[in-house]
Amino acid sequence: MRYVIIGASAAGQAAAETLRQWDPQGSITVISDEAQPLYSRPLLTYLLSGEIRPEKVWLKGADYFQEWGFEARLGEEVVQVVPADREVRLASGRVCPYDRLLIASGARPKxxxxxxxxxxxxxxxxxxxxxxxxxxxxxxxxxxxxxxxxxxxxxxxxxxxxxxxxxxxxxxxxxxxxxxxxxxxxxxxxxxxxxxxxxxxxxxxxxxxxxxxxxxxxxxxxxxxxxxxxxxxxSVGVTANVDFLEGTGLGDPGGILVDRKLRSRDPRIFAAGDCCRPHHLLSPGQWPYHIWPAAVDQGRVAGANMGGGSRLYPGLLPQNSLSLRGFKIISGGLGPHDTKDCEIVAELDQSRGHYRRLAYREGRLVGLTLVGAVAHAGIYFQLMAQGLPAPEPVTPGLLWG
Ligand SMILES: Cc1cc2nc3c(=O)[nH]c(=O)nc-3n(C[C@H](O)[C@H](O)[C@H](O)COP(=O)(O)OP(=O)(O)OC[C@H]3O[C@@H](n4cnc5c(N)ncnc54)[C@H](O)[C@@H]3O)c2cc1C
CATH class of the missing domain: 3.50.50.60 (FAD/NAD(P)-binding domain)
Structure with missing residues (x-):
C-alpha cells in the first residue's frame, strides 16, 4: 500500500507514526515545503521573547524519518492533487502516486x-x-x-x-x-x-x-x-493551505470537510489538523479550530483509518490556555455566545484575581472559563470530553485551591 502525507507537523507526524503501527510494511511518503519540519509552533513566541533558545523548538532528531521508515520529501511544495489519477504533484515536477492520501497541510496567516x-x-x-x-x-x-x-x-x-x-x-x-x-x-x-x-x-x-x-x-x-x-x-486568523485542491471540490479556504473517520468526500483522501473542518463535540456544526492537541488527535485517528482501522473522531473540544507573566486563563467548550441558553455558575474573587464560569446544559458541563486558579482544569475537561453528568452545578468554592 502506498501512503502519502502532505505536511510533517502535528497532524502529519501523528498520522505517520500511527499508520506505521497499523501497516509496518506499507510505503509512507511525507512531504513538507519546510526544509526542517518537526518543531513546535507554539514555542515560536517563546523563541521571539528570548525565553528559550532555538534548539529547544525541535521535537525530533535528524534521523527521525529514517528511524520510522518514512520517505521524506522535505523542502518540496505540493502544487496539485489529482484524485482521478491518485497523484500528488510537486513544484519540482516530481509525482507521488498514492493509494491513500492524508492532507495535513495546516493553515497560514490571513x-x-x-x-x-x-x-x-x-x-x-x-x-x-x-x-x-x-x-x-x-x-x-x-x-x-x-x-x-x-x-x-x-x-x-x-x-x-x-x-x-x-x-x-x-x-x-x-x-x-x-x-x-x-x-x-x-x-x-x-x-x-x-x-x-x-x-x-x-x-x-x-x-x-x-x-x-x-x-x-x-x-x-x-x-x-x-x-x-x-x-x-x-495576527488576524488563518486560512487553510488547500490551494493544491483547486478544482477538486474537496476543500476551500475554510478547510476540508471531513466525516467522523476524517475522510474527505473522496474516501481515499483523509484530512487532519488546521486544514480540516471536523465535527465538534458539543455542537452540531463543523468548523476548523486551530490547536496543536486537536491536530495530533485527528492525525492519530486519520492514520489508523488509512491503515485499515475503523476509528471515529469523537469531535473537537475547543481548549485554550494562556499564561502571561503569571496571569493564567484556561477556557474550553462553548464560549459565551454559544451558552446563552445554558445555566451559568460564575464566581468572582476579586481580591485574589480568581474567576470561574461554568456553563451547564441539561446537567452536563459544556463551557468553562478559569482565571487565576486553573489547577482543576483537567477535571472539567474530562467531564466535558466524556459528556459525564456534572455534579450539580459544582459547589461554589469547592474546587478552588
Ligand atoms: C505562533 C503560534 C503559537 C501557537 N500557540 C499554540 C498554543 O499555545 N497551543 C496550541 O494548542 N496551539 C498553538 N498554535 C497552533 C498550532 O501550532 C497549530 O494548531 C498546529 O501547528 C496545527 O498543526 P497541523 O499539523 O495541522 O499544521 P501545521 O503545523 O501548520 O503544519 C502543516 C505543514 O504542512 C506544510 N505545508 C502546507 N502547504 C504545503 C504544500 N503545499 N506542500 C508541502 N507542504 C505544505 C506547512 O509548511 C507545514 O509545515 C500556535 C500557532 C502559532 C503559529
Whole structure:
C-alpha cells in the first residue's frame, strides 16, 4: 500500500507514526515545503521573547524519518492533487502516486488586504522562517503594532514587550479573545495586559499602512488616528493551505470537510489538523479550530483509518490556555455566545484575581472559563470530553485551591 502525507507537523507526524503501527510494511511518503519540519509552533513566541533558545523548538532528531521508515520529501511544495489519477504533484515536477492520501497541510496567516501591506517591516508569525524574518526585521525598531488580539496576538505582544519594544495591540471588537471570554474574564485580562505595559486598543483596526523609503512608518486606524510603528505584525486568523485542491471540490479556504473517520468526500483522501473542518463535540456544526492537541488527535485517528482501522473522531473540544507573566486563563467548550441558553455558575474573587464560569446544559458541563486558579482544569475537561453528568452545578468554592 502506498501512503502519502502532505505536511510533517502535528497532524502529519501523528498520522505517520500511527499508520506505521497499523501497516509496518506499507510505503509512507511525507512531504513538507519546510526544509526542517518537526518543531513546535507554539514555542515560536517563546523563541521571539528570548525565553528559550532555538534548539529547544525541535521535537525530533535528524534521523527521525529514517528511524520510522518514512520517505521524506522535505523542502518540496505540493502544487496539485489529482484524485482521478491518485497523484500528488510537486513544484519540482516530481509525482507521488498514492493509494491513500492524508492532507495535513495546516493553515497560514490571513492578511487583511489593506494598502501598504507589502512594505518592509510587515510580518506574520506561523513558522520558523517567519520568526527568522521577524528577528532580522526588528533591528532599529522601537514601536511595534500587533494587529489582532487572539491568543497568538496576545502571546506575540507579550514576547515583544519582554524584548523591550513599545507595543500596541489592536482588538477589532470590544475585548481580546472575544469568542472565548465573557466580559468579566476579559476585563481581568485587559487589566493584566495593561499592567504588562501593552497599549491595548479595542474597536481598533488599520485601514492603511504608510511607509517611508519602502519601510512601514505608521498605521492609519479606522478612527483616523495615525499610529507610528516601525514594525507591524498581523495576527488576524488563518486560512487553510488547500490551494493544491483547486478544482477538486474537496476543500476551500475554510478547510476540508471531513466525516467522523476524517475522510474527505473522496474516501481515499483523509484530512487532519488546521486544514480540516471536523465535527465538534458539543455542537452540531463543523468548523476548523486551530490547536496543536486537536491536530495530533485527528492525525492519530486519520492514520489508523488509512491503515485499515475503523476509528471515529469523537469531535473537537475547543481548549485554550494562556499564561502571561503569571496571569493564567484556561477556557474550553462553548464560549459565551454559544451558552446563552445554558445555566451559568460564575464566581468572582476579586481580591485574589480568581474567576470561574461554568456553563451547564441539561446537567452536563459544556463551557468553562478559569482565571487565576486553573489547577482543576483537567477535571472539567474530562467531564466535558466524556459528556459525564456534572455534579450539580459544582459547589461554589469547592474546587478552588
Ligand atoms: C505562533 C503560534 C503559537 C501557537 N500557540 C499554540 C498554543 O499555545 N497551543 C496550541 O494548542 N496551539 C498553538 N498554535 C497552533 C498550532 O501550532 C497549530 O494548531 C498546529 O501547528 C496545527 O498543526 P497541523 O499539523 O495541522 O499544521 P501545521 O503545523 O501548520 O503544519 C502543516 C505543514 O504542512 C506544510 N505545508 C502546507 N502547504 C504545503 C504544500 N503545499 N506542500 C508541502 N507542504 C505544505 C506547512 O509548511 C507545514 O509545515 C500556535 C500557532 C502559532 C503559529
Amino acid at each position: 492578511v487583511p488586504g489593506i494598502p501598504g501591506e507589502d512594505l518592509e517591516g510587515v510580518f506574520t508569525l506561523r513558522n520558523l522562517a517567519d520568526w527568522r524574518r521577524l528577528e532580522s526585521g526588528l533591528e532599529g525598531v522601537r514601536q511595534v503594532v500587533v494587529v489582532g488580539a487572539g491568543a497568538v496576538g496576545l502571546k506575540t505582544a507579550d514576547a515583544l514587550m519582554r524584548r523591550g519594544f513599545e507595543v500596541t495591540l489592536l482588538a477589532r471588537g470590544a475585548q481580546p479573545l472575544s469568542r472565548m471570554l465573557d466580559a468579566t474574564a476579559a476585563a481581568m485580562l485587559m487589566d493584566a495586559v495593561a499592567t504588562m505595559g501593552i497599549d491595548l486598543r479595542c474597536h481598533s483596526w488599520p485601514v492603511a499602512l504608510k511607509g517611508d523609503g519602502g519601510r512601514v512608518k505608521k498605521l492609519i486606524l479606522n478612527s483616523g488616528e495615525e499610529l507610528p510603528a516601525q514594525a507591524v505584525l498581523f
